[in-house]
Amino acid sequence: MTVRRLVLLGPPGSGKSTQARRASGWLGVPHISTGQMLRRAAEAGTPVGRAAAPFVRRGTLVPDDVVVSLLAANLTDEGFVLDGFPRDVGQALSLEGIVPEGPDLTVHLALPEPEVVRRLGGRVACARGHTYHLEDRPPAVDGVCDVDAEPLAVREDDRPPAVLERLKTYRLETEAVLDHYRSRRLLVDVDGSGLPDDVTERILGVLRA
Ligand code: AMP
Numbered sequence: 571m572t573v574r575r576l577v578l579l580g581p582p583g584s585g586k587s588t589q590a591r592r593a594s595g596w597l598g599v600p601h602i603s604t605g606q607m608l609r610r611a612a613e614a615g616t617p618v619g620r621a622a623a624p625f626v627r628r629g630t631l632v633p634d635d636v637v638v639s640l641l642a643a644n645l646t647d648e649g650f651v652l653d654g655f656p657r658d659v660g661q662a663l664s665l666e667g668i669v670p671e672g673p674d675l676t677v678h679l680a681l682p683e684p685e686v687v688r689r690l691g692g693r694v695a696c697a698r699g700h701t702y703h704l705e706d707r708p709p710a711v712d713g714v715c716d717v718d719a720e721p722l723a724v725r726e727d728d729r730p731p732a733v734l735e736r737l738k739t740y741r742l743e744t745e746a747v748l749d750h751y752r753s754r755r756l757l758v759d760v761d762g763s764g765l766p767d768d769v770t771e772r773i774l775g776v777l778r779a
Contacts, residue, residue: 571777573674574599574649577656577665579747580679582736583689584762585769587699589679590653592770596777599649606654606699607640608632609725613697629732631657631739638664645669658743662750676751677773679762683737690728696720707766 576593578586587603594601608626611619618636625632641655645668652673656662666672681689692704696715702708702722709715713722727736751757760772 571675571779573597573777575669575671575673575675576650577652577673577676577751578679579676579744579751579757580762581681581683581686581740581744582733583686583693584679584681585766586653586679587701588766589677589769589773590651593773593777594651596774597649597651599651600644600646601651601653602641602644602655603653603699604637604641604655604657607644608637609697609699611640627726627732629727629735629739631743634660634664637661638668641665642668656744656747657739659746659750662747672754673751673756675776676757677776678748678757678759679769680759681762685763686737687733690733693725693728694722695725696722 574597576597576599578590578593580586587606590601590603605626608619608622612623612626613619618640621636622632631637637655638661652665656665689703689706692706693701694704694709694713695701696718697720698715698718700715700717709722714720715722726732748757758776760769760776762769
């Protein structure tokens, strides 16, 4: 299957960023993470970042006018691996407004909630979004990213109150996006549990099919 426009869906902690980064490498198309773009904008203190920061901190959705324009400014006709967008059906329709062909494929990384909570509880990340788990996948050197030697920290929204809010948002808003793409026969469910390499193999299996 030739895929140039791939969307990764799944709850927080399901491995979207890790898998999106890898998929972007195989497919030769840009990895676009709205969460990462918003965090960078917040760190840089841009107007977009300042508008988004309180929502990101609480674990609720940043308003569409902010996110959709940020996305539109970053999509090119090279294609994409989207990670973190669309988060609700309105955003799925906005994506079709920006890219009328829509995605070629959407992959749902399925993960049960108790495993989401366990994964986010032990997660640390660098500013560029490389993530580790203190038990499952610790960095080689404590507190330092293996890839870019940047310091590792717990994301503020990986702390308990924001995690619960993110899970609620996922259940109430994002799960409907799965049905949106399923009914268009564009969705494949992939088991997101286990090691990142195993999940990668499952995704590759879908892309090779
Ligand atoms: P993520 O890195 O994908 O877990 O996103 C972190 C946070 O960024 C989310 O909890 C939201 O506050 C915000 N965010 C990321 N993507 C979106 C989006 N498509 N729409 C609204 N808010 C978003």
